[in-house]
Amino acid sequence: MKQSYHPAWDLEVIFPGGSRSHEFRTYMDGIKVGLEDFYILVDGYIPSEQETNQPQLGEVIEKYAKLKKQFSEASAFISCLSAQDMQDEQANVLVAERSELGATFSGGVTKLIEKCALIDDQSWDNMMKQSHLKAVSYVLSEARDEAKDKLPIDQEMLINDLSVDGYQGWGQMYDVIVGNMNVAIKEDGETNDYSVGQAANKLNDPKRSVRKHVFEQLDKSWRGHGDLFGQTLNHLAGFRIQTYKHRGWDDILKEPLTINRMKQTTLDVMWKAISDHKPAFISYINRKAELLEIDKLSIYDIEAPLTSTEEKLSYTDGANFIVNHFRKFSPKMADFAQMAFEKRWIEAEDRDGKRPGGFCTSFPDSEQTRIFMTYSGTASNIATLAHELGHAYHQHVMNDMHALNQGYAMNVAETASTFAEMVVADASVQNAKDKDEKIGLLEDKIQRSVAFFMNIHSRFIFEQRFYEERKDGMVPVTRLNELMVEAQKEAYCDSLSEYDPTFWSSKLHFHITGVPFYNFPYTFGYLFSLGIYAHAQEQGDSFEDDYIALLRDTGRMNVEELAARHLDVDLTQPDFWEHAIQLCIQDVEEFMSLTAE
Numbered sequence: 001m002k003q004s005y006h007p008a009w010d011l012e013v014i015f016p017g018g019s020r021s022h023e024f025r026t027y028m029d030g031i032k033v034g035l036e037d038f039y040i041l042v043d044g045y046i047p048s049e050q051e052t053n054q055p056q057l058g059e060v061i062e063k064y065a066k067l068k069k070q071f072s073e074a075s076a077f078i079s080c081l082s083a084q085d086m087q088d089e090q091a092n093v094l095v096a097e098r099s100e101l102g103a104t105f106s107g108g109v110t111k112l113i114e115k116c117a118l119i120d121d122q123s124w125d126n127m128m129k130q131s132h133l134k135a136v137s138y139v140l141s142e143a144r145d146e147a148k149d150k151l152p153i154d155q156e157m158l159i160n161d162l163s164v165d166g167y168q169g170w171g172q173m174y175d176v177i178v179g180n181m182n183v184a185i186k187e188d189g190e191t192n193d194y195s196v197g198q199a200a201n202k203l204n205d206p207k208r209s210v211r212k213h214v215f216e217q218l219d220k221s222w223r224g225h226g227d228l229f230g231q232t233l234n235h236l237a238g239f240r241i242q243t244y245k246h247r248g249w250d251d252i253l254k255e256p257l258t259i260n261r262m263k264q265t266t267l268d269v270m271w272k273a274i275s276d277h278k279p280a281f282i283s284y285i286n287r288k289a290e291l292l293e294i295d296k297l298s299i300y301d302i303e304a305p306l307t308s309t310e311e312k313l314s315y316t317d318g319a320n321f322i323v324n325h326f327r328k329f330s331p332k333m334a335d336f337a338q339m340a341f342e343k344r345w346i347e348a349e350d351r352d353g354k355r356p357g358g359f360c361t362s363f364p365d366s367e368q369t370r371i372f373m374t375y376s377g378t379a380s381n382i383a384t385l386a387h388e389l390g391h392a393y394h395q396h397v398m399n400d401m402h403a404l405n406q407g408y409a410m411n412v413a414e415t416a417s418t419f420a421e422m423v424v425a426d427a428s429v430q431n432a433k434d435k436d437e438k439i440g441l442l443e444d445k446i447q448r449s450v451a452f453f454m455n456i457h458s459r460f461i462f463e464q465r466f467y468e469e470r471k472d473g474m475v476p477v478t479r480l481n482e483l484m485v486e487a488q489k490e491a492y493c494d495s496l497s498e499y500d501p502t503f504w505s506s507k508l509h510f511h512i513t514g515v516p517f518y519n520f521p522y523t524f525g526y527l528f529s530l531g532i533y534a535h536a537q538e539q540g541d542s543f544e545d546d547y548i549a550l551l552r553d554t555g556r557m558n559v560e561e562l563a564a565r566h567l568d569v570d571l572t573q574p575d576f577w578e579h580a581i582q583l584c585i586q587d588v589e590e591f592m593s594l595t596a597e
Helices: 022-044 055-084 089-117 121-127 137-147 153-163 167-179 196-204 208-224 226-247 254-259 264-276 278-291 315-329 331-342 379-396 410-430 435-470 477-491 520-553 559-567 574-594
Strands: 183-187 190-194 359-363 368-372
Touching (some): 022 089, 055 089, 055 359, 055 368, 089 137, 089 153, 153 167, 153 226, 167 226, 183 196, 183 208, 190 196, 208 226, 226 254, 226 477, 278 435, 315 331, 315 379, 315 520, 368 379, 379 410, 379 435, 410 435, 410 520, 435 477, 435 574
Antiparallel strands (some): 183 190, 359 368
16 A cells, blocks of 8 residues: 655644743753853853963864754744744744844854964964864864955944844844735635735746736735835844954955855856756746747736646655656665655645745754645645755765864755756656646746746846945835846846736745845856766766765865865866756757657
């Protein structure tokens, strides 16, 4: 008898009792005690005596690593609680407590790294060769170099403390407002209220009249809260800009590039290669308009299915499809995915009350992960599920590593997830039952290229221009709408008939406090994963161990070094990007050929 998988996750095995869990309360209290001990150790660490007391730093680092795991564990649990039920008031209380705890932890780490920055370079280099520090020397040296580029410790601590009720507070307010929003959708003569996540899922309805109605109702809802979201976006950006100004940073991309361990040259070369090859994707957009019998696609037509008979798979069938095709490239990844389904590490139920979107979060102390999404059986849902499982597998292969070496950047995190998504998307196309199904699945795959090359590009363009204008003062909502449309027109080469002016308010990524410019890493990960995918096809059976080795290095080197070591390519040159984009263009060419009749 075929095993059936349950689409709701199990959080009880981590901390029973949900947001009022006594075990979780005890765990949080333990973190607070640990933080007090950590501060005592940091305060007692004297850099000038380092030459005669080298083990002291090792002791502080190990306490730091333990707390990092524990705080990540608690943070992941809170994220899951708040996502599964946005009306859970106690979960929202925990979100606020997490921000305060995170600020305290970050303050201690800042103080530690500032002290490390006081050690002279020769002494530091000698210390990093010691056995108890060598394994984490890259991460420590990286943090030390960054500390030299920041304000004195007391000022950085003040910024950190003020961020709790300022910077972090604005991000939390956005989440609360979105969680309480409803979108009224007319269906079969009745009007039903949906969460914004549920309503957004209806934008891929086969009927254009439905898509148009849903788009307009969503737009109406976002405009109704426009003044509030204009405040959150402006104040989040204002906090960053003021922080950068006091640090003496002129370039708004300095922080996101540093976080992603990536050179400006790499970013520039990537975007140029994409821009140079957009005509192929414009041809696809125009062909899709013909197939849908529309003069020009609107923004809400981009993800529209070409047929109204898309086959939907149950959650269990979708899970089995993913596991089976993972196994062709990586039996270990397939085994991991099967375990995640069996142990109910995935929240996929299609119900109201959930936050929109999807994510994967790690529980490093328990060595588990949890995936959050809303599954309705479409090919896109299956791809999303594979994507998040790729994230989860990435963390899985790093669980035995030192906690400080598990901190990989967003761009390489998106590499693992997008590779997994690519495996499943290709398998879907190759397993198509007939020409029409193949066209539909191929088109779904091309949609991802359009998303990374155009949608993400529009986000990047918007944020760059918004931040430049924000330096001169608050940017009004009307101007935010204009900037958004201008960015979309440029990114889509003005190939659409209608754009989405309120996208800046509806896209959660613009309001995330953890990572500024939460956009270009997606495109980097997509193209980098294509390079890995091509490498996998060439390597065959020897690929799996090479892939795991690459993933394990993502937390301890920059992306240019990672690519050079594991793929023998130079990311600052256009060749790699050109080759990866050509793989996407091949999909377009096949689509154009199949739809030429």
